[in-house]
Amino acid sequence: MEGEDDPKFPAFPFEPYSIQIDFMKALYTSLNKGGVSMLESPTGTGKTLSIICSALQWVIDKKEKLISENRLNGNRNPPSGDQSVPEEEPDWMRDFFLKNEKGDLGNLLSKSEGEIEYPKKKDNKVKLSEEQEFLVDEYESEDERVSNGRAKRKTSCSSSEEGDEEEEKEVGEEEGFKVYFCSRTHSQLSQFVKELRRTKFGSELNVLSLGSRKNLCINEEVLKLGNATRINERCLELQKNKKQVVSKIKIQGVGEKMHRTKASSGCPMLRKLKLQKQFRTEVSQNDALDIEDLVHLGKKIGTCPYYGSRGIVPTANLVVLPYQSLLLKSARESLGLNLKNSVIIIDEAHNLADSLTSMYNSKVSSSQLEEVHQYLEFYLERFQNLLGAGNRRYLQTLMVLTSAFRRVLSQEKDSSPLNPCNNIQRPDEQKSICDSSMTINDFLFCTETDNINLIKLQSYIKESNIIHKISGYGAKILSMRSGSTPDDGGRNGMGVSILSGFQALVNFLLSLTHKNGDGRVIISRRKFICSGQHEEGYLKYVMLAGEKIFLEIVDQAHAVVLAGGTLQPIDETKERLFPWLSPNKFHFFSCNHIVPRESILPIAVSRGPSGTSLDFNYSSRNLPMIIMELGRLICNLVTVVPEGIVVFFPSFEYEGQVHDAWKSSGILERITKKKRVFREPRNNTDIEVVLREYKETILTLSNDNLKKGSLTHSFTGAILLAIVGGKISEGINFSDGLGRCVVMVGLPYPSPSDVELLERIKHIEGLGDSNTSVSSKFWLNNETYNGDVAQAGFGILRNYKGRGRDYYENLCMKAVNQSIGRAIRHINDYAAILLVDSRYVSDPSKGSFAHPTNKLPQWIKDRLVSTTQSYGEVHRLLHQFFKFNKQRACQNS
Numbered sequence: 047m048e049g050e051d052d053p054k055f056p057a058f059p060f061e062p063y064s065i066q067i068d069f070m071k072a073l074y075t076s077l078n079k080g081g082v083s084m085l086e087s088p089t090g091t092g093k094t095l096s097i098i099c100s101a102l103q104w105v106i107d108k109k110e111k112l113i114s115e116n117r118l119n120g121n122r123n124p125p126s127g128d129q130s131v132p133e134e135e136p137d138w139m140r141d142f143f144l145k146n147e148k149g150d151l152g153n154l155l156s157k158s159e160g161e162i163e164y165p166k167k168k169d170n171k172v173k174l175s176e177e178q179e180f181l182v183d184e185y186e187s188e189d190e191r192v193s194n195g196r197a198k199r200k201t202s203c204s205s206s207e208e209g210d211e212e213e214e215k216e217v218g219e220e221e222g223f224k225v226y227f228c229s230r231t232h233s234q235l236s237q238f239v240k241e242l243r244r245t246k247f248g249s250e251l252n253v254l255s256l257g258s259r260k261n262l263c264i265n266e267e268v269l270k271l272g273n274a275t276r277i278n279e280r281c282l283e284l285q286k287n288k289k290q291v292v293s294k295i296k297i298q299g300v301g302e303k304m305h306r307t308k309a310s311s312g313c314p315m316l317r318k319l320k321l322q323k324q325f326r327t328e329v330s331q332n333d334a335l336d337i338e339d340l341v342h343l344g345k346k347i348g349t350c351p352y353y354g355s356r357g358i359v360p361t362a363n364l365v366v367l368p369y370q371s372l373l374l375k376s377a378r379e380s381l382g383l384n385l386k387n388s389v390i391i392i393d394e395a396h397n398l399a400d401s402l403t404s405m406y407n408s409k410v411s412s413s414q415l416e417e418v419h420q421y422l423e424f425y426l427e428r429f430q431n432l433l434g435a436g437n438r439r440y441l442q443t444l445m446v447l448t449s450a451f452r453r454v455l456s457q458e459k460d461s462s463p464l465n466p467c468n469n470i471q472r473p474d475e476q477k478s479i480c481d482s483s484m485t486i487n488d489f490l491f492c493t494e495t496d497n498i499n500l501i502k503l504q505s506y507i508k509e510s511n512i513i514h515k516i517s518g519y520g521a522k523i524l525s526m527r528s529g530s531t532p533d534d535g536g537r538n539g540m541g542v543s544i545l546s547g548f549q550a551l552v553n554f555l556l557s558l559t560h561k562n563g564d565g566r567v568i569i570s571r572r573k574f575i576c577s578g579q580h581e582e583g584y585l586k587y588v589m590l591a592g593e594k595i596f597l598e599i600v601d602q603a604h605a606v607v608l609a610g611g612t613l614q615p616i617d618e619t620k621e622r623l624f625p626w627l628s629p630n631k632f633h634f635f636s637c638n639h640i641v642p643r644e645s646i647l648p649i650a651v652s653r654g655p656s657g658t659s660l661d662f663n664y665s666s667r668n669l670p671m672i673i674m675e676l677g678r679l680i681c682n683l684v685t686v687v688p689e690g691i692v693v694f695f696p697s698f699e700y701e702g703q704v705h706d707a708w709k710s711s712g713i714l715e716r717i718t719k720k721k722r723v724f725r726e727p728r729n730n731t732d733i734e735v736v737l738r739e740y741k742e743t744i745l746t747l748s749n750d751n752l753k754k755g756s757l758t759h760s761f762t763g764a765i766l767l768a769i770v771g772g773k774i775s776e777g778i779n780f781s782d783g784l785g786r787c788v789v790m791v792g793l794p795y796p797s798p799s800d801v802e803l804l805e806r807i808k809h810i811e812g813l814g815d816s817n818t819s820v821s822s823k824f825w826l827n828n829e830t831y832n833g834d835v836a837q838a839g840f841g842i843l844r845n846y847k848g849r850g851r852d853y854y855e856n857l858c859m860k861a862v863n864q865s866i867g868r869a870i871r872h873i874n875d876y877a878a879i880l881l882v883d884s885r886y887v888s889d890p891s892k893g894s895f896a897h898p899t900n901k902l903p904q905w906i907k908d909r910l911v912s913t914t915q916s917y918g919e920v921h922r923l924l925h926q927f928f929k930f931n932k933q934r935a936c937q938n939s
Contacts (some may be wrong), residue, residue, distance in 0.1 A: 486560065649924075
């Protein structure tokens, strides 16, 4: 390949730093070799721009090389199959707007006579007036259809992403060398598109952004539902309500017309197919558009941007999409994503293994099982005598399953192995937990449902559209009893979607078809809290075997790139996602930060201003003396740190406890004399408001300080109390004055109080060890620990000393690294990082590799002040640090 030994990156919009050149060359080289690569570059080093300019340049160079080789071999046509595009077209745009020459006629004639679907004759034998719409069509299984000599019937779409379909797609040839870029949130994807526009690729390549229905829907009636799950369900329901429309098409080259029946969508934003075509055309003609741009365009044209964007997937050179759309197999199939020979770039990949497996989890609650069972009874009571044998058999099977699952979650005391906590007396005032876990086979055997063919049942649910029939009828019955009127979405008077319970059950049943060792079934019975209050029980399938899911992606793609600010420890990721990968197919690159050493001050803080040791472990963090000492520390920080301080707590509960204690003791009042206090809200919809006010406070005060004599108050900035693992710790950047100091309170180890985490630890402990023998059944009972659930979990955790314990520690330090990485966003930025806990302080007598600071990013670890004699020394270092950087900033301005 031209430039293979020394690739050039002309698309970079300014003179790159040396580490950016190194990063781009490393990515380019790994794409040449194929396989899997992990590229680590600290946040604030221009990672996104480097990925764009390197990966897309590789695509263009690769195409040009193949075209050149093709010409040398005597074939002057592009390798993608285009036989007519003029050579003066840009190489990367060849065969871009071509239509499929066969078109609809080719697809029609490619079917055998037995596969052509003719309109069904109406069955006049059954007349149920207004209830006829709820009667399911007669059903035969595939085996029965084959034995009867009938062609396989067309499958109806179910209430899942697998069933989405769009009529009359008009697309071009599948684009070769496609690049898929995915990240966790829509805001991160929008930022990627903004960076892309800074390069020539934003206008020269066909870029497509894919998003969820919630982010792309423009049907106001659907959007009012608010919840993403309900929006998905309502959208799919509207696709069911299609009207049959007869149209005429002209057969090319024949000169005569034929009639064809096609469906018109029940959604007003999808009824005019010409508008969908116009939408696709305008997207292709515009520069790179993000989700907001697509929504704006859809509203302007009056057509659905969600389905419109899906139709552009085959011809796109670069597809920008969220994690789930690429990593979840059913979503890939629904969207028609072809990963063959593609380049897949997964950004923010620090928690990829857990993110990947969690997508395959499923959960159905006891109340959902009760509702589904009730709706099945309603339906069978009304229609049983009108249903054929096939429908009756499968509906009765569903009844058997819901009954069995309800028994599992009931509080009846029996000797079943599914009820390890039977005969335990629980006081009403004591929170009681008795969760258990087992393999799929054990669960099916213990519930006596192991003789049910779940694969055939899934096919029936998908093909028959039965859950929509039952949901619609159930909603009607409930509305008649309550005197209300159900809306078109089949919802009861409480506004809760009936479909949600059915879909939860369907997803759980699908999970039970996985291989026995791939995951575990968790049984969580009702949890009594106090005074009769309780949390309802549920059944949950937890996927554990991420390597099998990832193998499907790596096998298809030419190269898979995992990128992030901190990807350590890489060994854990390799073991969990691609242990089968040969060493020559794996590449790792890590670079340092672009900021100079004097721009960052990380300090391990072991003692507060009064000399009290700061130890935030589980048993001591709730002590009043610890909480007060932390408050005194913050009181001192607000006097020495300019502008903004972000303080990260391990949980919302602990932040609330500390805030209340500070408020009652007067510490909060002392803090607010210097800085305005903001708190991260639990509701994500309120975060934008809080962040905006936090930013405006700091910017206003900074501007006041620039104007001599205009400062009329004593505020020096603001302080934001945030949560590790919350919205702020993951996706919000605090550059410049927004984050002059980041305080990490304690080591945020997850509390091992749920079986799911312990099962994951147990699974990871046994990775790569064929001799590991672990029990297939497992439960967490807090009775042994006098009601202390976390202590019960810690008791189990102590049994693990290898990979499982490493994973547990890595969860903590990954969360720390993500949180403290919110500051230092560019080369001229500067910030202090305080790790407040005596466990961060190094002990010279112990050279343990497991020490938490060993898992900090290298650029922080290299500059860490690991020991201080007292808080006075910390205060002095902070004073010198901010004085120096303020003077340097003034000199550079």
